[in-house]
Amino acid sequence: MPDAVPIEHEASHPALQHHFENMEQQREAGALGMWVFLVTELMFFGGMFLAYTLYRTKFPADFASASNHLDLTLGAVNTVVLILSSLTMALAVYSAQVGNRRSLLLCLVLTITLGLTFLGIKAVEYHDKYVDSLIPGQLIPGRPYNPAVQEHGAPDDKHKLHLLPGATVKHVEMFYWIYFAMTGMHALHMIIGVGLLSVILFFSWRGRYGPEYHNPVEISGLYWHFVDIVWIFLFPLLYLLGRHLEHM
Amino acid sequence: MSEHIVSIRVYLTIFLALMAGTALTVFAGLRDFPGQLNVIIALTIAVVKATLVVLYFMHVRYSSRLIWVIVTSALFWLVILFALTFSDYWTRCWLGPC
Numbered sequence: 001m002p003d004a005v006p007i008e009h010e011a012s013h014p015a016l017q018h019h020f021e022n023m024e025q026q027r028e029a030g031a032l033g034m035w036v037f038l039v040t041e042l043m044f045f046g047g048m049f050l051a052y053t054l055y056r057t058k059f060p061a062d063f064a065s066a067s068n069h070l071d072l073t074l075g076a077v078n079t080v081v082l083i084l085s086s087l088t089m090a091l092a093v094y095s096a097q098v099g100n101r102r103s104l105l106l107c108l109v110l111t112i113t114l115g116l117t118f119l120g121i122k123a124v125e126y127h128d129k130y131v132d133s134l135i136p137g138q139l140i141p142g143r144p145y146n147p148a149v150q151e152h153g154a155p156d157d158k159h160k161l162h163l164l165p166g167a168t169v170k171h172v173e174m175f176y177w178i179y180f181a182m183t184g185m186h187a188l189h190m191i192i193g194v195g196l197l198s199v200i201l202f203f204s205w206r207g208r209y210g211p212e213y214h215n216p217v218e219i220s221g222l223y224w225h226f227v228d229i230v231w232i233f234l235f236p237l238l239y240l241l242g243r244h245l246e247h248m
Numbered sequence: 249m250s251e252h253i254v255s256i257r258v259y260l261t262i263f264l265a266l267m268a269g270t271a272l273t274v275f276a277g278l279r280d281f282p283g284q285l286n287v288i289i290a291l292t293i294a295v296v297k298a299t300l301v302v303l304y305f306m307h308v309r310y311s312s313r314l315i316w317v318i319v320t321s322a323l324f325w326l327v328i329l330f331a332l333t334f335s336d337y338w339t340r341c342w343l344g345p346c
Contacts, residue, residue: 027251028312035315039322046326050333057337072274079270087263090254090305097253218307225305229298235270236290240277244286 015213023212030215034222045230048182052237055174061166064242066175069134069161071125075239078121079231085114086228089197093221096214101207104217108201111224115194122187129176132159136176145173155246164245179238186234189227196220252310262304269297 013023020026056063092107129135133146147161149169155162161172200220203209209217273293281289303309308319340346 024251028314031311032314032318035318039318039325042322043325043329046329050329053330054333054337076270076274080267083263083266083270086266086301086305087259090259091256094253094256094259097251222306225301228305229301232297232301233294236273236277236294240273240290241287243277244280 013212015208027215027218030219031222034219038222038226041226045182045185048178048185049233049237052178052182055178056241059167059171059174061164062168062171063175064245065162065164065167066172066179067238067241068155068164068243068246069132070179070239071128072239072243074121074125075235078118079235081114081118081121082228082231085111085118086225088114089221089224093214093218096204096209096217097211099211101204101210104204104209105201108197108204112194112197112201115190115197115224119187119190119194122183132161134161134176136173136180139180145176147172162246164242182234182238186227186230189230193220193224193227196223252307254304254307254310258304262300265300266297269293269300 016023016026020029088107088110092104092111095101095104095107126135130140130143132148133143135143136145138144147169148157148159150157150160150162161169163169163172197220200217203216273290276289276293277286280286302319308315
C-alpha cells in the first residue's frame with residue numbers, strides 16, 4: 001500500500017475537521033446537512049397539513065366554528081413574537097459573521113426570550129381550552145372533551161362554543177385533535193430550538209464563534225427559521241379560517 | 249465561493265414585509281370574500297412570507313446550487329404528497345353516489 005499523501009492543512013482554523021479541505025467546504029457541508037434534515041421535517045409537518053386539509057374539506061362548518069373559538073389576539077401576538085425572534089436570530093448569525101461577540105450574545109438572549117414568550121402565550125391558550133373542556137377525547141383525566149354550546153344568536157359568551165349552521169360538537173372535536181397535534185408538535189420544536197440556542201449561547205459566551213467559524217450558529221438559525229415558517233402557515237389556517245362567517 | 253453576508257438593512261426590510269403580511273392576513277381574514285377566495289388569499293400571503301424567510305433569513309438566495317436543489321426537492325415531494333392523496337379523495341364519487 002502506497003504511503004498516503006499528507007494533505008496540507010496550512011494554517012488551518014482549530015475548528016476545521018480533518019475530513020474537510022477548508023472552512024468554506026465545512027460550512028457548506030454543514031448547511032447542506034441541516035437542509036436535508038429540514039426536508040424530512042417538512043414532510044413530517046406536511047402529513048399533518050394534509051390531514052388538516054382533508055378534514056377541513058369534509059367538515060367546513062365545524063372547523064370554522066372551532067377556529068372562531070380560538071383567541072385571535074393571542075394567535076396574532078404570537079405570530080409577531082415569532083417573526084421578531086426570527087429577525088433577532090438572523091441578526092445573531094450576522095453578528096457572528098462580522099465577529100461582534102457582544103451583539104451575538106444579545107441577539108441570542110433576545111431570541112431565546114422571545115421563544116419562551118411564545119411558549120408562555122401558547123400555554124395560556126392551552127389553559128383556556130382546558131377550562132372550556134375543549135381538550136379532545138380523554139387526554140386530560142377528569143376533564144374529557146365536553147364543551148358548553150351556544151347555538152343561537154351572536155357569540156357573546158367566550159367560554160361557550162358558537163356553532164355555525166351545520167356544525168356539530170362531535171366534528172368540532174376533530175378540529176381540536178388536529179389543532180393540538182399541530183401546535184403541540186410546533187411547540188415541541190420550539191422547546192428543542194430554545195435548548196439548541198442555549199447551547200449556542202454558552203459557546204458564544206466562551207468566545208468560540210467568529211468570522212471564520214460560526215456553522216453551529218448558522219445551522220441553528222436555519223432550524224429556528226423553519227419552525228417560524230411552520231407557524232406562518234399554522235396561524236392563518238388554524239385561527240382565521242372562519243372569522244368571516246361569524247357575522248353573516 | 250465565499251460566504252455572503254446579508255446586511256442588516258435587508259434583514260430589517262424583510263422583517264417589515266413579514267409584519268405587513270401578518271397584518272394583511274388578519275385584515276383579510278376578517279372580511280368575507282366570495283367563494284373560496286378567503287383561503288386562497290390567506291395561503292398566498294403565507295407562501296409569500298415563507299418565501300421571504302427562506303430566501304433572505306435562511307440565505308438561500310445567496311446559497312449554492314446544491315442547496316437550491318434540496319429546497320426544491322422538498323416542495324416537489326410535498327406536491328406529490330398532496331396531489332396523490334387528493335387524486336383519490338376528489339375522485340371517489342365520480343363513479344356513483346357515496
